[in-house]
Amino acid sequence: MTDQKQKPFSFRLLKTDGMARRGEIRTPHGIVRTPAFMPVGTQATVKAMYPDQVRALGSDVVLGNTYHLMLRPSAERIARLGGLHKFMNWPHTILTDSGGFQVMSLAQLRKLDENGVTFQSHVDGRRYEMTPERSVEIQQLLGSDIQMQLDECIALPASPEDTERAMRLSLRWAERSRRKFEEMGGPGRGQALYGIVQGGAEPDLRIQSATALGEMPFEGYSVGGLAVGEPQDVMLRMLEITTPAMPVDKPRYLMGVGTPEDILESVARGIDQFDCVMPTRAGRHGLAYTRFGKVNLKNARHADDPRPLDEASACEAANRYSRAYLHHLVKAGEGLAAMLLTWNNLAYYQSLMQGIRDAIEAGTFEEFRARTREDWARSDIAPIG
Amino acid sequence: MTDQKQKPFSFRLLKTDGMARRGEIRTPHGIVRTPAFMPVGTQATVKAMYPDQVRALGSDVVLGNTYHLMLRPSAERIARLGGLHKFMNWPHTILTDSGGFQVMSLAQLRKLDENGVTFQSHVDGRRYEMTPERSVEIQQLLGSDIQMQLDECIALPASPEDTERAMRLSLRWAERSRRKFEEMGGPGRGQALYGIVQGGAEPDLRIQSATALGEMPFEGYSVGGLAVGEPQDVMLRMLEITTPAMPVDKPRYLMGVGTPEDILESVARGIDQFDCVMPTRAGRHGLAYTRFGKVNLKNARHADDPRPLDEASACEAANRYSRAYLHHLVKAGEGLAAMLLTWNNLAYYQSLMQGIRDAIEAGTFEEFRARTREDWARSDIAPIG
Numbered sequence: 001m002t003d004q005k006q007k008p009f010s011f012r013l014l015k016t017d018g019m020a021r022r023g024e025i026r027t028p029h030g031i032v033r034t035p036a037f038m039p040v041g042t043q044a045t046v047k048a049m050y051p052d053q054v055r056a057l058g059s060d061v062v063l064g065n066t067y068h069l070m071l072r073p074s075a076e077r078i079a080r081l082g083g084l085h086k087f088m089n090w091p092h093t094i095l096t097d098s099g100g101f102q103v104m105s106l107a108q109l110r111k112l113d114e115n116g117v118t119f120q121s122h123v124d125g126r127r128y129e130m131t132p133e134r135s136v137e138i139q140q141l142l143g144s145d146i147q148m149q150l151d152e153c154i155a156l157p158a159s160p161e162d163t164e165r166a167m168r169l170s171l172r173w174a175e176r177s178r179r180k181f182e183e184m185g186g187p188g189r190g191q192a193l194y195g196i197v198q199g200g201a202e203p204d205l206r207i208q209s210a211t212a213l214g215e216m217p218f219e220g221y222s223v224g225g226l227a228v229g230e231p232q233d234v235m236l237r238m239l240e241i242t243t244p245a246m247p248v249d250k251p252r253y254l255m256g257v258g259t260p261e262d263i264l265e266s267v268a269r270g271i272d273q274f275d276c277v278m279p280t281r282a283g284r285h286g287l288a289y290t291r292f293g294k295v296n297l298k299n300a301r302h303a304d305d306p307r308p309l310d311e312a313s314a315c316e317a318a319n320r321y322s323r324a325y326l327h328h329l330v331k332a333g334e335g336l337a338a339m340l341l342t343w344n345n346l347a348y349y350q351s352l353m354q355g356i357r358d359a360i361e362a363g364t365f366e367e368f369r370a371r372t373r374e375d376w377a378r379s380d381i382a383p384i385g
Numbered sequence: 386m387t388d389q390k391q392k393p394f395s396f397r398l399l400k401t402d403g404m405a406r407r408g409e410i411r412t413p414h415g416i417v418r419t420p421a422f423m424p425v426g427t428q429a430t431v432k433a434m435y436p437d438q439v440r441a442l443g444s445d446v447v448l449g450n451t452y453h454l455m456l457r458p459s460a461e462r463i464a465r466l467g468g469l470h471k472f473m474n475w476p477h478t479i480l481t482d483s484g485g486f487q488v489m490s491l492a493q494l495r496k497l498d499e500n501g502v503t504f505q506s507h508v509d510g511r512r513y514e515m516t517p518e519r520s521v522e523i524q525q526l527l528g529s530d531i532q533m534q535l536d537e538c539i540a541l542p543a544s545p546e547d548t549e550r551a552m553r554l555s556l557r558w559a560e561r562s563r564r565k566f567e568e569m570g571g572p573g574r575g576q577a578l579y580g581i582v583q584g585g586a587e588p589d590l591r592i593q594s595a596t597a598l599g600e601m602p603f604e605g606y607s608v609g610g611l612a613v614g615e616p617q618d619v620m621l622r623m624l625e626i627t628t629p630a631m632p633v634d635k636p637r638y639l640m641g642v643g644t645p646e647d648i649l650e651s652v653a654r655g656i657d658q659f660d661c662v663m664p665t666r667a668g669r670h671g672l673a674y675t676r677f678g679k680v681n682l683k684n685a686r687h688a689d690d691p692r693p694l695d696e697a698s699a700c701e702a703a704n705r706y707s708r709a710y711l712h713h714l715v716k717a718g719e720g721l722a723a724m725l726l727t728w729n730n731l732a733y734y735q736s737l738m739q740g741i742r743d744a745i746e747a748g749t750f751e752e753f754r755a756r757t758r759e760d761w762a763r764s765d766i767a768p769i770g
Contacts, residue, residue, distance in 0.1 A: 043713075043714075043717045043719055044710070044713065044714075045714060045719050045721045047719065047720055047721070048720040048721070048724070049721070050721070050724065072713065072716065072717055073688065073709070073712075073713045073716075077688065077689065077709070080689065081689070081691055081707065081709050081710075082691070087707070087709070087710055087713075088710065089705060089706060089710075303458065303462065304462065304465065304466070306466055306467070320474060321474060322466065322472070324458070324462070324466050324472070325429070325466075325472055325473065325474075327458075328428075328429065328457065328458045328472075329428075329429075329430060331457065331458075332428045332457060334428055334430050334432065335432055335433040335720060335723060335724070336430045336432070336433070336434070336435070338720060339433070339435065339720075339724070
């Protein structure tokens with residue numbers, strides 16, 4: 001469907017500022033400005049948002065979850081209907097994960113061996129097999145622009161032995177994934193397959209993993225196995241060790257991260273892409289992200305507060321509805337609460353990313369980082385009455 | 386807040402076609418084109434819709450439920466925050482019910498006497514008293530443009546004795562409501578108070594109620610106590626008997642009605658205003674209203690259907706998303722299902738109202754009615770595969 005000659009996958013590094021990188025990814029479905037935050041569209045929808053809203057906030061790419069989509073409505077059905085872009089009305093770039101992470105966290109009766117994982121669907125109990133090859137096949141059926149290798153992601157803390165075993169298995173799966181991706185013609189369609197660095201909290205293993213993957217011809221690299229239970233300082237230390245061992249000329253994606261602070265600090269350590277359910281999930285639980293930190297709208301102190309979440313925001317959800325109204329919607333269990341707070345939260349995340357990109361371009365990332373952290377520390381919770 | 390001299394409540398009858406009426410209501414917050422469908426915004430939100438979307442579909446007025454709002458966040462709080470229009474970001478006309486209907490259907494430990502109703506909140510169990518005077522007071526605190534008298538609405542079927550007792554009580558409450566409304570300066574602010582015709586399925590009582598209310602200086606009149614369990618033909622027969630006994634120069638509002646067919650047939654019997662939860666509630670339960678009848682998106686037959694609900698619709702929810710995708714969203718329990726289907730359903734209802742208004746203006750209402758009924762009878766369910 002796409003002219004493969006005109007639009008191969010590419011990454012250009014436009015500017016660096018310290019370790020922070022400003023770049024541009026081109027995919028068959030558009031340009032992704034990096035550092036990029038990728039809203040999570042688990043079941044072919046970014047929860048409680050119309051796709052046009054997601055785009056209007058400055059999202060260049062959304063994430064789809066292979067595990068959920070393979071179970072319902074199935075990758076084959078999405079392929080028959082013209083692929084995931086068309087199915088979910090998102091004509092821009094789509095990144096998919098391999099499905100491995102959700103298999104390990106959501107599925108039942110999992111059995112992992114060298115070949116792959118067998119598991120039972122959490123939706124209807126049917127048995128499935130997931131291998132590195134099948135994961136690529138599913139992502140091809142979905143028509144994803146940026147695909148992930150199947151890996152084994154273990155929770156932290158973990159023993160060095162378990163960490164090394166999982167890391168080496170992930171490397172072998174990386175080779176099998178790459179072979180399948182090339183067999184299926186992914187590179188010719190301008191698609192990307194990313195290898196995933198594992199190695200837990202073991203510096204040596206992280207470096208070995210990054211180095212070995214760097215010798216394989218992946219279009220980009222993910223850092224997996226972080227934000228899985230460890231303290232933030234462990235995560236940041238691992239990034240400091242890992243990113244220098246990753247290719248400079250390829251995009252770097254930190255999977256499943258994170259809070260605004262995680263993102264800011266990870267950009268400072270050379271990361272280009274992020275995804276996280278936090279802004280969307282928090283939006284469904286009465287939590288708003290703002291320039292001045294988080295606001296818990298369930299709290300009764302907001303019941304009479306006529307102020308919007310942030311009158312300086314360009315997002316209607318932030319500048320037009322009073323905290324009193326949002327509090328009411330949350331207490332009353334109204335769907336509009338999730339709609340407005342998710343909108344506000346994604347708007348905040350994307351405005352943070354825009355601020356980060358602008359600052360790197362201007363060579364003022366350190367000032368931006370300091371100022372942003374200061375703003376977060378301020379509280380604008382109003383006195384009651 | 387509004388210049389009362391410039392914008393008193395008014396109703397102009399612009400055109401009739403048979404019994405069908407094309408009119409225009411002016412309130413302090415705008416013009417309401419009649420026949421009008423008023424989306425229900427029970428808890429200060431039309432469920433799963435942004436207020437701008439509700440407006441863009443051609444809604445001139447939304448309904449707020451006094452019972453829900455008095456319990457949460459309370460009428461006093463809404464008044465402190467500047468009134469219901471500001472609270473819910475709806476600067477157009479708002480109609481409120483009296484609260485009586487929900488007190489009788491939702492509240493616990495109800496006790497009704499001449500003075501009013503005492504009841505226990507379904508939200509937190511607190512005791513409240515609702516009288517004709519208190520209902521007007523609450524609606525004034527909300528700042529509603531079109532207010533309703535408190536009445537007693539009984540379920541059908543009912544005995545003639547019960548029906549008459551409730552009708553006569555409602556007439557006495559009408560007088561008390563009117564007195565309170567004038568004491569509080571409603572007419573001076575250009576607001577309206579409607580009297581409510583009761584009388585169950587008893588023609589004589591309906592005519593007595595309409596006649597007695599017509600002698601009181603209400604700005605408009607509602608028909609209550611229909612669509613409460615009786616067959617459609619009983620409802621329509623009651624309308625045929627009731628509307629000729631109602632003032633010609635005042636708007637007529639059929640409360641809580643109904644299906645597209647109910648609305649079309651009630652317009653044909655002289656009704657100007659409608660409200661119903663059907664399009665919004667159905668949207669949250671996987672049901673879509675279209676020109677060609679209802680589509681139940683839970684049904685597996687839609688799983689591979691690439692067609693939108695109605696490609697000729699001007700609404701994105703109807704013309705842009707495949708039935709296969711909508712089916713997936715419904716099955717997956719995604720919020721976007723309710724958002725898209727509610728949007729589609731309100732778009733259909735409002736396009737039906739626009740069609741009705743255009744047809745009355747053109748003197749072609751009978752043709753429109755016949756053609757619309759033919760379209761509903763057509764099925765556009767696709768063969769599978």
